[in-house]
Amino acid sequence: MSTVTVGVVGAGRIGRMHASNLVHHVPEARLKAVSSPHIDEGWTRGLGIPVATQDNEAVFRDPEIAAVIIAAPSGRHVELIRRAAEAGKHIWCEKPVAFDPQSITSAIEAARAGGVQLQVGFNRRFDPSIRRLAEAVRQGEVGELNGLRIINRDPKAPPIDFVKRSGGMFFDFTIHDLDTARHLSGRDIEEVYAAGAVLVDPAIGAAGDIDTAIVTLRLQGGALCVIDNSRQTGYGYDQRFEAFGSKGNLVVDNLRPTTVEAFLDGGVFEDTPLPSFIERYQDAFIEELRAFIGCVRDGSPVAVTAEDALAAVRAAGAARTSMLENRPVRLDEETRGGGR
Amino acid sequence: MSTVTVGVVGAGRIGRMHASNLVHHVPEARLKAVSSPHIDEGWTRGLGIPVATQDNEAVFRDPEIAAVIIAAPSGRHVELIRRAAEAGKHIWCEKPVAFDPQSITSAIEAARAGGVQLQVGFNRRFDPSIRRLAEAVRQGEVGELNGLRIINRDPKAPPIDFVKRSGGMFFDFTIHDLDTARHLSGRDIEEVYAAGAVLVDPAIGAAGDIDTAIVTLRLQGGALCVIDNSRQTGYGYDQRFEAFGSKGNLVVDNLRPTTVEAFLDGGVFEDTPLPSFIERYQDAFIEELRAFIGCVRDGSPVAVTAEDALAAVRAAGAARTSMLENRPVRLDEETRGGGR
């Protein structure tokens, strides 16, 4: 099969990471162009990318380009999806697609109208350990699924500026866990109870957000899922997952930079978990692009759809309502939907 | 200091374990008498216990006996506490003291009136790993406490007969976790949200109980605690505890019978966790008696009081109300209190 010619829209930290991954790790893709208001031509040259432009349209109009990676600021995702779909480009879009269900729905419709694929950047689904856990559940290794446990804690609270435009912790952070709950269980979320707190930094509370949460989900068929979130650990990026069922419990643990254990007078010392999502999900970031390019090449459906994004945003909305009203919220209630 | 002469009331499985622990592992105690309707004199002789009787009063009236261990069926605990207190015996009572706050309060008053100590059998507080975790939290090793995680899962669901007279899972099983939350945090529980389900055995549901629960607690000062319960694992007795704070996360893991790891073609194999509470808390069962006997000898206050039992039962009541009404319940609400 032939190579897929690709453009990347957006060249911030994450856009540059995706561009570099395409060049180095996705041999089936040819990265032709990157667009960004702040494009750095030294950087594109270094990666051997022929076209560096400030104009997204140069990407959308290029007839050679078959697929685009959207990594612009979140607030512009839906508009860029629409434009790419019109231009007939297959689309991979960084999460969040949007904070409100209506916008995501419109993105889904645009992709359908354009006849293009639309994959969403829930990268964790491509992590080797998580993927194996999901397969084990699907194949019945844990028997009937009774529960999931997800620990997701960031190493360091984000800047208050980011907090203000993040859509709130449930939409920006917990959303990964809500998707993971659906992915691991293969089931939809029926009810959400979210207990939130400001325990890390009062400034986050002052900005109208929380930094700590315990979210309990009831999944279709009755299994319970608990999500444990914090914006700051001090000991690295804490990512742990468990699936518990009638036959046993499967556990995914943290990764560490080295395996060194130091047995010394006073204690045994090991490395803390990997410091951030960049290192932890390094392989997953590559695999999600490989999977997308593979689907573009052979026309098979993408593994993570905008419908998945929609389901996760709806659950995030329910979590917010639950927290604000301090009550469990069913997903089939008329929720208010979107982010702040 | 002199030896404390002790009587044991009740000689079922747990009563016999306590008697054996007193004889073999608490040199400061002298076990003089055991009473039980089904007393086995071969067994008492084997342990060198001078008096075996069917009459509890023979224990309470013996002027040599300074302290009693109450391990009779749960429904008789309060009555026996009252009788022991009248007789001026210091009291150690197996959990649960009672399922309703009023009864526990009356037991507290009886002990106070009799001028005797009253310790309750929350054995986990004496487990070396959990004790160390509690000390670490108290000494600020995790910084400001943000959260607790408690996983408590039984190896095998109890017989339906037991389920029916157990008081319900929150009163019989989760109650240990509610006490552990108070012990680890050094704080009271302010609010409870309990999501329960019947996922292990429909017969448990038919008996009016649940077998699976996720319970979220808000503790005084704001920290969140999540309790994960199941009546059946298939892989042994799952007992894990975490305390998370501004400086880090402390984890207590399961114990296993051996440390053998088998690296074979196809996988690495290890032992499952210890099979039941008997093995897992073997040391804790001994230490709680040692601690009690120590307090009797030197008159220092016991470490686990009936007030602790009262607080745990109130939280269990709130959990039940929460589950039944599917809403968070504050401990300072007028709760309905007791067990079924």
Next chain:
Amino acid sequence: MSTVTVGVVGAGRIGRMHASNLVHHVPEARLKAVSSPHIDEGWTRGLGIPVATQDNEAVFRDPEIAAVIIAAPSGRHVELIRRAAEAGKHIWCEKPVAFDPQSITSAIEAARAGGVQLQVGFNRRFDPSIRRLAEAVRQGEVGELNGLRIINRDPKAPPIDFVKRSGGMFFDFTIHDLDTARHLSGRDIEEVYAAGAVLVDPAIGAAGDIDTAIVTLRLQGGALCVIDNSRQTGYGYDQRFEAFGSKGNLVVDNLRPTTVEAFLDGGVFEDTPLPSFIERYQDAFIEELRAFIGCVRDGSPVAVTAEDALAAVRAAGAARTSMLENRPVRLDEETRGGGR
């Protein structure tokens, strides 16, 4: 079956430990008498031992006593075994029986002549993890055995006085590993190469001994075994064992006082291994006495014989010769035998 009446000869640290284990953990034994030149009657009374005497003969002559535990100083073991055998008592003797093969042979003959059992205190054989490893090898779980790895390191170098009368590190310390190699493999040792060094404390070298060694064994049938010894770790008592074969590798790891893991900024901290042989082999010390008493009761042969002690001492002698002459030594050479 009836209880076995037992006497203990020797009441130093180890003798007192065995006496206490008999009283508390071996219900099939009745400890009637302890003899020692420095007997402490308060201690025997506390344990409920009827007879405390300075005269070993009072033990040997007591017709009620069927078995003796010899825990006197090593230099007197053989003489006491002979005396006990003459008196018709079954014998459990602490290691080392003696440092020279001739003495052990004479002890074996004395026991045979007296028609009594003679078990030797290689306690490790009764450790649950090591026992499981030995069974796995015997049952072919690792396939054909290719190699053993034994790490045995003491927490803290012994006093120089002890070093001087210890018989040398191979006879006092490595001897456990030489027995473990035979136990785990079920095979005899054919050749020994021992590299020794003084790296912990020059005073040990000045006393004519070593404190560090790597000992390579060729076992019957060709498997290789490597023993790694040090007199001092600083991080506790390091006891690790591996059996490697055509089907895999089985590993026994250290035990720790608690399972607490502290995830903190700067590292993850755990407990060091258990501090000494007393804690590490606590269960094994009990099990070896239980096994002995069981054999006395039912007449079945003991699991660890003086022939095992003889084989270990011969291997220790070969190790010493190997180190002194810096060459591999076959066990079937005319070795010089005994300790210094």
Next chain:
Amino acid sequence: MSTVTVGVVGAGRIGRMHASNLVHHVPEARLKAVSSPHIDEGWTRGLGIPVATQDNEAVFRDPEIAAVIIAAPSGRHVELIRRAAEAGKHIWCEKPVAFDPQSITSAIEAARAGGVQLQVGFNRRFDPSIRRLAEAVRQGEVGELNGLRIINRDPKAPPIDFVKRSGGMFFDFTIHDLDTARHLSGRDIEEVYAAGAVLVDPAIGAAGDIDTAIVTLRLQGGALCVIDNSRQTGYGYDQRFEAFGSKGNLVVDNLRPTTVEAFLDGGVFEDTPLPSFIERYQDAFIEELRAFIGCVRDGSPVAVTAEDALAAVRAAGAARTSMLENRPVRLDEETRGGGR
């Protein structure tokens, strides 16, 4: 600093891996040409390598090329080093440089005469965990070094054809461990005792080689090192390293493909270690090239020299003599030197 233009000589499995690593992971290098008798132009085109040739001279004569990676068959390494040195190219050469000290010495002289750098492919030195261990030893984290333990076991015995031309296990396989002993300790090897055996496959013995070995090293200053080798595990590639000293013990453990732990009835199951050196030392293979290119750019001395290769080969020769004559061999003896 400018980019370094590089040629790769040899395009077998390992040559292609290095070429791919240069293209994808060493941005400071520009891979211009690859030569091999069996060059695959589709593969070079796919990687964007301009020149694909069957003629090594085309690489050596290219004035643009500043450095060459030699990954041709081992038997040709010295000849190619000489030719590259004459041509003034800096050299990175896969291990083994040669099996005999004289040839390595001549390669060292050729590089010196040509005024070029010569780095050798002891890739393990660049593994993050091993590098950290070496630094810890150098910085005194373990105190005075007393001992090293190296376990190196291959997943599956190589084909007999390879065994025959491999130079023997000590020269082909153990040589990595001999270098690691020098690297971790920062010390030279003074004496070697090697016990070898044929336990995996009699055909290896028939081919004149061994498949199992325990090698004991005495290092300068007195520390002891033990190397444990096997040609076949069945459970993956076993790579473990320990450094033991007066302050403690540092351990490097195996890496596994995922962290999944399955707690099931009957046992807890985990992944076996990574399957082969390709996965295990993936990062190290990249880092060694990065380090080499860095030294070429700034003229700093390379970290792994042909003198290191010489020292390792001398130790391998001593190991072979030791095994054949069954005696410890000092490195300062007149050893017979090279491979078979």
